[in-house]
Amino acid sequence: MAAVDIPLIGGHEADSHGDPHANYLKAKRGIGSWMLTVDHKRIGLMYLTMVSLAFLVGGIFALLMRIELFTRGKTIVDAETYNRFFTLHGAVMVFLFIIPSVPAALGNFFLPIMIGAKDVAFPKLNLLSFYIYLVGVAIILTSIILGSVDTGWTFYTPYSVQTANSVISMTAGVFVLGFSSILTGLNFLVTVHTMRAPGITWTRLPLFVWGMYATALIQVLATPVLAITLLLLITERFLGIGIFDPKLGGDPVLFQHFFWFYSHPAVYIMIVPGMAINSELIATFSRRAIFGAFAVAMSSIGLAILGFLVWGHHLFVAGMSEFATMLFSALTFLVAIPSGVKIFNWTATIYKGSIVWASPMLYAMAFIFLFTIGGLTGLFLGTLSVDVHLTDTYFVVAHFHYVMMGGTVIAFLGGLLYWWPKMTGKMHDEKKAKIGFVLVFIGFNTVFIPQFIMGSRGMPRRYYDYLPQFEPFHKASTIGSWILAAGLFLTAYTLLEALWKGKTAPRNPWGSAGYEWATDTPPCVANFHTTPTIKRGPYDYHLATPEELATGWDEVESAHGTKPGASSSAKKA
Amino acid sequence: MNEPATFQLPEQMSTVASEVDWLYYFIYWLSVVLFVAIVGAMVYWAIKYRERPGHKAEPTGHNVPLELAWTVAPLFILAFLFHKGFEGYMDMSVAPANAMEIHVNAKQWGWEFVYPNGGSDNELHVPVHQPVKLIMSSTDVIHSLFVPALRIKRDIVPGVYTSQWFEATHIGSDDIACAEYCGGRSKDANGDELPFAQMTGHWSMHSMLHVVSEEDFKKYLIGIGDKCAAYTLKNQACPDSIVVGEGQKLYSKKACVGCHTVTGAKLVGPSWKGIWGKEESTDHGPVKVDEAYIRESILDPQAKVVSGFPPAMPPFRGQITDQEIDEIVAYIKSLKD
């Protein structure tokens, strides 16, 4: 292949992944077979490793922050270091972890399988996006070494232009990451449009795929604007063009508009995939089609569109015209509708279902619990006069942790536990998983409930030190963070343990009617042994037969004891 | 410190506070109801319809009216919230004509409040039951003046004047905080970590609001008025003792204290102890610290930057009168040896 590999069209490479009927993990061996793979499943796993590490790093920064805030005055680090901690925490969690987390890891792995495709439309582009991600990570690491950044993850000017920190390399890193995100989105859009197997009509598209589709739309439409914003910021800092720098006649608030024009839609890049996972979990463990599935699918698109119209709600006190303020507040409220639709429909699905209290379902219910809190507190912030009091306080901090951590991350963990058998072929230990869940749930609320209260009482965010009246809340919050951490580490351990201790997973351990369970566990390289033609919807439990729910409907042989992967030979016989 | 009015919100000290709090609690209870309904139903059903032998899930049906209901009903609630919120916001935005104007200079990392009589202070004193309009400007980065008890907050953006107003409802005090991240310093010029007490930054832009009676406020204004002003009017020389005293006041009022000590210890900037008359080595060669140089250092610090220090000092041109400079000079003079 030519060096400039714009993967409009690759060469003829049918066997680059080895035998299409073999277990994708075993088909080829050796580092090279991973580094150069174009198999969406392997790329998904590589992403998963990276984002999990990012989550770990971001989490460690968080724990350090919490320890610093445990007592008044200096606890472990000085002020400048603290400022770097919350900046890096925010930047790592948002740009390195949560934005790629679900789409690039789980989406990459399951989206093609769920539409009966052999791979994403542009496998090489997919790999490219992974390497671009790595480059972004590398740049950000160097910037951290070069003295790191203390601007807050929002890089507000003029501070970000004046501070003596390595803002350029950090923003450059985020800039690069943006492209990785764009490429993933582009790939998904095209894949969903052109790669669906016969019979997977739009109405039969799994809700997870709908979610990924909506997310991809936002990624593709919003990220370029971030790219240009950061580009301008870099030139600003390097040459002092003065777009954003009042000293040179520029307008700092303009930067905020640019930034949030991306970053608000970005919050839906974060939550929509979480909701997408949740729809799958609720359906599977209620043994029942999602109530009003069509509305749920459409609400994802709704969020994607509305998400573009509300960025101004981050600037209510930054100096916008009364008219703009009014408009943005009004639009902000509209966003509550599609989110509400999802919440209500999920709850209605549980009604008269047959609920299996498996660990993924626990996370699914926790999602409804926590996201509703996070979302409803968003309404406080959307309400103009109330936001004036709450903005830039810990109330906001608590709000977005409830939606991001309590929403997306919880769904992500649920999804991991749910799909782990399919991805690895191994069952995890449910008992540990459930203990982990309880710790996470209790810990999380202990961290952030106090933050709501101190916020509404007037504790500003990004503070290295605080007034005595806030001490008890900070203490509670910090202790909570330890419980939370314990839970997360246990969960991580549970998943890893499954790899060597876990017993071989059956083809469809949760008895789901979803398409992805219909193929081998773990899937064969080509995902299905033959391009499937689908005759029923992904949630049609009433049409699915017990055999299907036990074995999936691709091939029956493999269900009777034959090892996954061997199935193909069994077939040829 | 004030006892909060309620568990969730601080004491109410402004005319708008009660309105804001009402709306806050309205949304709060609305949320509680929705939350309990949703999560309650979820948990109850999840238990009631748990998987067990003989129990089978009912195929999902359709219920268009229901779906429409919970898509449309919220619209009304939301419209109401929006309306109330906007109403309150407008009340906060438009200041009454008779409002007393107080200028606020925000800088890294301190406040200066300049009163109608030209006197200035780093704490905010206002008379009760009198609308006050804060006209705010910043010389360096964005700050945000936040007074929890007044339920007001507004960003202060360099290059433009922003403003907000309030009317205090009763006598008392409350905290003033900076609510827009504006950096921080915890290392001295040589990169050595400072003791906590000397670290400054976003979090340390704390000040106090004092709501006082009409009379007390009058007294206060006289108090902060420049003592030398009286003499200059009668064009008499102002006694040194007073001038130095004024200089010392300015040292903290103008937030020089944030970066300069008078003890000889280095902070962000050089200490003022004993610099008078001494040869400073700057990026433009050595200079003698005299009237002219100090004036320049204050109005245009970047002109000559003392070696071994960052050009971190904000220019004070336009924010400091000649008289004030003289007073600071006198004060610095008094610090030699």
Add this chain to the structure above:
Amino acid sequence: MANVSESIETRGGEHGHGHDDHAHAHPDFLQHHFDTPAQQFDAAKLGMWVFIATEILMFGGLFCAYAIWRGLEPDIFDQAHHFLNKILGATNTVVLLFSSLTAALAVRAAQSGKRNLTSVYLVVTIVCACVFLAIKYFEYSHKFHLGLLPGHCFGHPGLSGAIQNGQEIGTCLRVHADATPVMPEWVKAVDESGHMQVLPPRANMFFGLYFVMTGLHGLHVIIGMSILVWVLVKNLRGQFSPQFFTPVDLGALYWHLVDLVWIYLFPLLYLVGKPE
């Protein structure tokens, strides 16, 4: 298993097939993960359109910045734009339009299997791209020479530093924030229409935009060129046929985008007058 086979019915016979008959199903330009050439083509085409959408949004951001600034400083824009050479700008516009035409013709040729003709058109297109860049180079270097540069560098010919008591210090580039910033200076120079003009430091904004916008566009010209070169190579290798010429098609599509962006940049930068 009745109901099982109801739910799934395999394409191409009861039994799954090994790769051998994979090959039959697949002409060799068809990537293994596509089922039909049509599917592969649709994917590629849609992909390129989406990509172009992102590109347009990216420039969109810049156009917003442009609009806002122009609103702030109509006079400066009017004054400064006289320093852009309309002749050269127009020439470049023509060059790009022409190259767009040849790109389109290349597609036609490929479609009708005229391999050599395709190569010829591609070469012409690439040459045009080079001409464009050459002209841009001359424009840029003239600006450097006059010191019509963005930000601090405005009024500092060739990125020179500030002159302080006689000797020059550093360059105008602010490498790290705490370096004493060099300030933009006044510029007195003869503009392209022969008038002596004096530009205030603020005019750096216009040239900031000029360099960022045309710079980013120039980058796209280079990318577009590389794509076309790659397509040319494949064409010379004879990898295209009337059944399969997607790369030619999409390469041209991308090139049209590059052209389109310039069509907007030219009037906005070279022809802006003061709004009456």
